[in-house]
Amino acid sequence: MTGKVTNVLLCGVGGQGVILASDILAEAALRAGLDVKKSEVHGMSQRGGSVVTHVRFGGAVHSPLIWKGEADILVAFELVEALRYLDTLSPHAVAVVDDVKRVPTTVSSGPFVYPTDPAALLKERVPTTLIDCSAVARALGSARMANTVLLGALSKKVDIPESVWREAISQKVPRGTEEANMRAFEEGRRLAGGA
Secondary structure (H helix, E strand, O other), rough: OOOOOOOEEEEEEEOOOOHHHHHHOOOOOOHHOOOEEEEEOOOHHHHHEEEEEEEEEEEOOOOOOOOOOOEEEEEEHHHHHHOOOOHHEEEEEEEEOOOOOOOHHHHHHHOOOOOOHHHHHHHHHHOOOEEOHHHHHHHOOHHHHHHHHHHHHOOOOOOOHHHHHHHHHHHOOOOOOHHHHHHHHHHHHHHHHHO
């Protein structure tokens, strides 16, 4: 492991498991022997509002916040939420995104028009791994595991051993769902391929 700090911004809509995913990422980084800081904003998360978390890990991390232009990886659980946070990305950033449209209540109550092709807009700005994690999770038995599918794809982008990810997932997911979540994680890794 290097001393470089990796900045991962996770965003989505309340109820999608953004907070759990950031907890698993932070736990995996800790188990890998890295310094980790995490910050989260989820004021309206239970009502379907926007949720964003910052996870920073590396040799020495002094602040939990990722400033504009500094995120190395964007992990988005919803397409418009991915577009909303493009300004946080560094020039070398990549994105891992669930190919799902779910308008957050924080924007659906105003004069919001969902873009015709948000995935194309996203890919114009940043190299993107786009997976329909929700469909994959449903096929595996529960749409609630879409976050673990997304983490599987993310695991191909960061320098944390696969075995450590598995330990963190086992530690953090609800008891009794460990085996199903491992299948979801494996499928996310497979779909992300060599990326």
